[in-house]
Amino acid sequence: MPSLLAVFDRPGSVAEVAHRLRNRGYADLEVYSPAAFPELDDVFDARPSRVRGWTFVGGLAGAVTGYALTIWMANDWQLMLGGKPFSSIPPYTVIAFELTILFGGLMTVLGLLVVGKLPSGRFGKRAKSYSARFSAEEFGLVVGCRERDLLEVDALLRDGDAKEVTLVEP
Amino acid sequence: MTPPPAMSVAERIRPVAVPAEAGDSKVNSDILRVMEGVSLRYFGLLAIVMLVVAWAAGVWALQVYQGLGLAGYSGPVFWGVYIVTFVFWIGIAHAGTLISAILYLLRAKWRNAINRSAEAMTVFAVLTAAQFLGLHVGRLWKAYFILPYPNQRGLWVNFKSPLLWDTFAISTYATISILFLYVGLIPDLAIARDRATGWRKLLYTALALGWQGTTRQWKSHTRSVLHLSGLATPLVLSVHSVVSWDFAMTIVPGWHATIFAPYFVAGAIFSGMAMVITVMVPVRRIYHLETYITEYHFENMAKFLLLTSWIVSYAYITEYFVAWYSGVEAEQSAFWLRAFGPYWISTWVMITCNSIIPQLLWFRRLRRHVPTLFVVATFVNIGMWFERYVIIITGLSREYDPAVWGVYTPTWAELSMLAGGFAFFAMLFIIFLKLFPVIAISEVKELAIHSRSHASEEAR
Numbered sequence: 259m260p261s262l263l264a265v266f267d268r269p270g271s272v273a274e275v276a277h278r279l280r281n282r283g284y285a286d287l288e289v290y291s292p293a294a295f296p297e298l299d300d301v302f303d304a305r306p307s308r309v310r311g312w313t314f315v316g317g318l319a320g321a322v323t324g325y326a327l328t329i330w331m332a333n334d335w336q337l338m339l340g341g342k343p344f345s346s347i348p349p350y351t352v353i354a355f356e357l358t359i360l361f362g363g364l365m366t367v368l369g370l371l372v373v374g375k376l377p378s379g380r381f382g383k384r385a386k387s388y389s390a391r392f393s394a395e396e397f398g399l400v401v402g403c404r405e406r407d408l409l410e411v412d413a414l415l416r417d418g419d420a421k422e423v424t425l426v427e428p
Numbered sequence: 429m430t431p432p433p434a435m436s437v438a439e440r441i442r443p444v445a446v447p448a449e450a451g452d453s454k455v456n457s458d459i460l461r462v463m464e465g466v467s468l469r470y471f472g473l474l475a476i477v478m479l480v481v482a483w484a485a486g487v488w489a490l491q492v493y494q495g496l497g498l499a500g501y502s503g504p505v506f507w508g509v510y511i512v513t514f515v516f517w518i519g520i521a522h523a524g525t526l527i528s529a530i531l532y533l534l535r536a537k538w539r540n541a542i543n544r545s546a547e548a549m550t551v552f553a554v555l556t557a558a559q560f561l562g563l564h565v566g567r568l569w570k571a572y573f574i575l576p577y578p579n580q581r582g583l584w585v586n587f588k589s590p591l592l593w594d595t596f597a598i599s600t601y602a603t604i605s606i607l608f609l610y611v612g613l614i615p616d617l618a619i620a621r622d623r624a625t626g627w628r629k630l631l632y633t634a635l636a637l638g639w640q641g642t643t644r645q646w647k648s649h650t651r652s653v654l655h656l657s658g659l660a661t662p663l664v665l666s667v668h669s670v671v672s673w674d675f676a677m678t679i680v681p682g683w684h685a686t687i688f689a690p691y692f693v694a695g696a697i698f699s700g701m702a703m704v705i706t707v708m709v710p711v712r713r714i715y716h717l718e719t720y721i722t723e724y725h726f727e728n729m730a731k732f733l734l735l736t737s738w739i740v741s742y743a744y745i746t747e748y749f750v751a752w753y754s755g756v757e758a759e760q761s762a763f764w765l766r767a768f769g770p771y772w773i774s775t776w777v778m779i780t781c782n783s784i785i786p787q788l789l790w791f792r793r794l795r796r797h798v799p800t801l802f803v804v805a806t807f808v809n810i811g812m813w814f815e816r817y818v819i820i821i822t823g824l825s826r827e828y829d830p831a832v833w834g835v836y837t838p839t840w841a842e843l844s845m846l847a848g849g850f851a852f853f854a855m856l857f858i859i860f861l862k863l864f865p866v867i868a869i870s871e872v873k874e875l876a877i878h879s880r881s882h883a884s885e886e887a888r
Contacts, residue, residue, distance in 0.1 A: 268881040289643045292453070293615075293874035294650045298643050307651035313659070331576055331584035339588055349588045352670065356596040359663045363604045366655045367611060371637075374648035376614075378638035388640045390622035393615075394453040395877060 260428055261286070261402040262411050263387045264420035269295040272397045275418030276301045279401060284411065286402030288385075290392035309369040316365025317358045324354025387426045400426065455873045456619055459865050462715045463620070466862060474858050477851040484848020487841050488563060496566040498841045505824045505836035510564040512816045513846055516699070517557035517853070518671055519692075519812060521601070522664055523700025524550025528608060529660035532653065538728050540871040541721045544616075545711070546704050547609040548864075552856040553703075554602045556849050561598075563845055590673040597670040604663055608656050614639050615649065615870040631863075668696040675819065681762035682823040685750065691743035698736035698782070699812035705729055705805035707857065709798055711866065720867050723796040730795035733808065737786035740815075744783065758828050770835055771822045774814045781811025 266272045269291065276287055280301075291298055328350035336344055370376065379385065387400045399420070403411050408425070415423050491498045501508055524546040531539040562568050574595050576585045585592050618639035621632035639645060672692035675683040685691075705726065712721045751763040766775045785807045794800045826833050838846075860866070 268884065269877065270881060270885070291641045291643065291646055292619075293641075293870045293877060294646045295874065295877075299647050299650070301643055303647075307647050309648050309651040309655060313655040317659075327576065328587040332587060335583045337586060339586070342588065346588060349593070352593040352666075353587055353596050355662075355666060356593075356600045359659045359666075360600040360603060362659050363600075363607055363656060366652050366659070367607050370611065370648050370652040374645045376637040376639065376645065378640065378645075381633065381638075384638075385640060390452070392641055393619040393622045394456060395873060 259286070259402050260405060260408065261387065261400050261426045262408065262415060263424050263426050264399045264401070264415040264418075265391065265422040266397040266399065266418075266420055267395075268419070269297050269397060271419040272399050273297040273301055275415060275420070276399060278414060278418065279411070282410075282414070284401055284403055284407075288387070288398075288400040290388060290398035290400075292393055292395055292397070308373050309366060312369025312372070313362050313366045316368075317362035319365075320357035320359065320361030321354050323361065324357035325350055327357075328353050452623070453873060455869055455876055456623070458717070458719065459867050459869050459872070460620060460623060462717070462866050463862055463864070470858070470862075474855065477855045477858065480847055480851035481855055484844050484851065487844045487848070491563070491566070491841060492568065498839065500837055500839040500842060502834065502836065504827060504832050504834050505821060507564075507820050507824060508836060509817075509838045509842035509846055510560045512813065512820050513849055514557050514560035514564065515671060515692075515816045515820075516813045517553045517560065517849065518598070518668065519696035519699040519816075520703045520853075521550045521553035521557065521605070521700065522668060522693075522696035523704045524548070524553075524605065525601075525608070525660045525664040526697050526700065527704070528612070529657035529664065532657045533661060536728075537875060538725055540868055540875065541725050542704060542708060542729070542867075543871070544609075544612065544864075544868045545708055545866050546700075547605065547612060548857065548860050548866075549700075549703060549707065549853075550605045551602070551609055552853050552860075553700075554598065554605055555856070556853045558598065558602065559852070560845070560849065590670065590677045593670045594674055597667045601663060601667045604656070604660055608660060610635075611649070611652055611656060612868060613864060615641065616865045616868065619869055620865065665693055668692045675823070680823045680827060681756075681758040682747075682751075682766070682819065685747065687743060687746055687750070691740070691747075694736050694739035694743065695812060695815060698733065698740050699809060701729055701732045701736065702805040702808035702812070705733070705801055706809055709802040709805075711861065712798075715861075715866075717867065720872060723798065726798055726801055727792070727795045730789045730801055730804075733786055733805065734789040737782060737789075737808070741783040744779065762823065762826055765826050766818060766822045769822065769826065771818060771825075774818045774821070778811050778814040778818050781807040782815060785811075 264275070266275075272289055272291075276289060276298075279287060287302065289298055289301060325347075329345045332344045332346070332350075387398065389398075392398045399415070401411050401415070412423050487498075499508055499510065524543075527539050527546040528543045528550075531543075562571060565571050574585065574592065614636060617632045617636040618641065621629060621636045624632050669689035669692065672688035676685055676688035678684060708721060709726075712718060748763050751759040754760075765771075785804055788794050788800065788804055794804075821836050825836055
């Protein structure tokens with residue numbers, strides 16, 4: 259299936275056109291953006307990123323590990339200190355807290371890789387439609403469509419403030 | 429209606445009007461230029477700091493051979509310059525997370541110009557600090573004893589000890605700081621990859637993980653940075669609190685105080701911000717980054733300095749008040765000796781640099797006058813090192829029983845290590861400047877594109 263690549267200057271225009279295309283039933287869309295813009299976040303999926311689940315699971319696992327590790331080890335090798343119980347929760351909370359942060363952080367980064375599908379592509383190869391312009395200050399919108407729809411999509415893109423539209427061969 | 433043949437469609441769609449690589453973003457070229465080429469001066473500076481690092485490494489080797497006697501440790505002072513410098517560098521490490529995480533959560537956009545360099549400084553400061561722990565324990569090859577690992581003796585570490593909390597806090601902080609720096613770097617590495625050649629292209633291609641700035645990638649990236657900020661904010665507060673408990677959990681006069689955690693955290697942010705200013709002033713000037721790091725940024729950092737200077741000064745006053753009000757003779761004499769005992773110079777250097785000199789920043793003209801700010805920040809760096817020296821050394825040298833009082837003087841070996849620490853930090857930062865973008869390009873660009881978009885919408 260061929261696709262059309264449109265180049266824009268403003269993130270708002272990309273978001274508008276992408277919404278219009280989706281309403282017309284064009285689902286094979288991809289946006290390239292040089293920076294993070296909230297208006298583009300919800301173009302394809304309005305739900306919050308699933309990274310939050312990864313962070314939560316990591317944090318919870320860290321807290322549980324922190325308490326389990328300290329309580330088990332203190333009871334496995336019992337060292338009487340100032341008459342304190344072997345399972346002393348207040349000092350172990352420090353360890354549990356640190357491990358909550360550590361595991362939460364590690365799982366957040368793992369979540370970024372999984373949800374963001376990184377690393378993407380083969381080493382050194384990039385998508386045909388991607389170019390260094392999109393890591394400069396321009397925005398790219400790629401629309402995959404049937405050949406007979408190319409003209410309609412082209413018109414929609416140009417109406418939506420695209421400064422260039424080019425055909426990307428499959 | 430019969431669809432037109434594909435070729436005619438392709439013909440009707442105009443070809444690319446502008447060459448794909450034409451007209452790169454000014455932000456890209458301005459910031460990536462810092463990484464290009466190395467001058468003789470750059471090599472000269474790098475060679476000097478590497479020589480100092482090599483000297484310190486040699487002294488370390490000698491200390492391993494001869495033992496900790498090479499340091500000035502003698503009863504009753506067994507925590508000396510190494511621990512002072514460890515606490516100093518951990519404090520420096522706090523500015524990066526403050527600027528990146530806390531100011532990110534508060535949506536303070538001015539952080540964009542300085543967050544990358546502050547994050548890098550955090551990582552380098554933690555790495556520097558960790559070495560001083562290695563130096564202090566002496567028998568470095570047994571340092572792993574602090575970790576809870578299964579062993580044939582069947583014993584575990586003592587989780588009730590603040591020193592173990594510190595191990596967990598510092599290693600967590602180092603890991604999270606490295607992750608924070610790397611995650612923030614990914615989009616900028618892709619920018620560098622798209623423009624680099626040779627070995628740099630390979631390096632950035634590998635590190636950028638195939639980043640293309642798609643919506644899915646940005647969405648997960650933004651969310652990850654938000655979560656890492658949310659995690660790093662309590663972490664940064666906990667790390668120096670835990671470091672302070674290394675002292676506060678003991679019964680040494682002058683250390684055993686509940687104020688220590690917030691006092692240390694404020695001091696850490698104070699010294700970290702001062703170090704960011706000290707480093708960024710020359711970097712901005714040498715690499716002509718005045719467009720990106722403006723007087724407005726420096727003024728905001730100066731306000732932070734002034735605020736934290738007052739918090740630290742308030743803590744100094746509170747310490748003296750509590751010592752007097754407690755009626756405990758050992759506490760009262762400890763604080764009297766701080767100001768008028770054998771270490772009086774350190775105490776007055778501390779007060780002058782941390783409480784008196786920063787008052788210059790009440791004046792807006794001085795806050796925006798970069799050379800003045802640089803001088804003030806340098807004094808704060810000196811003062812904050814002396815603050816730790818005062819707390820640790822005067823505390824230990826004058827405990828309860830005058831019969832065991834003593835005087836500690838740092839040896840040439842310890843001073844070599846102190847210089848080596850600064851050189852190691854400088855070396856990492858100087859290398860970083862040439863390998864990675866020193867300003868967060870995509871964040872600066874976000875602001876630039878936003879203002880351009882708004883301007884064009886208003887023009888319509």
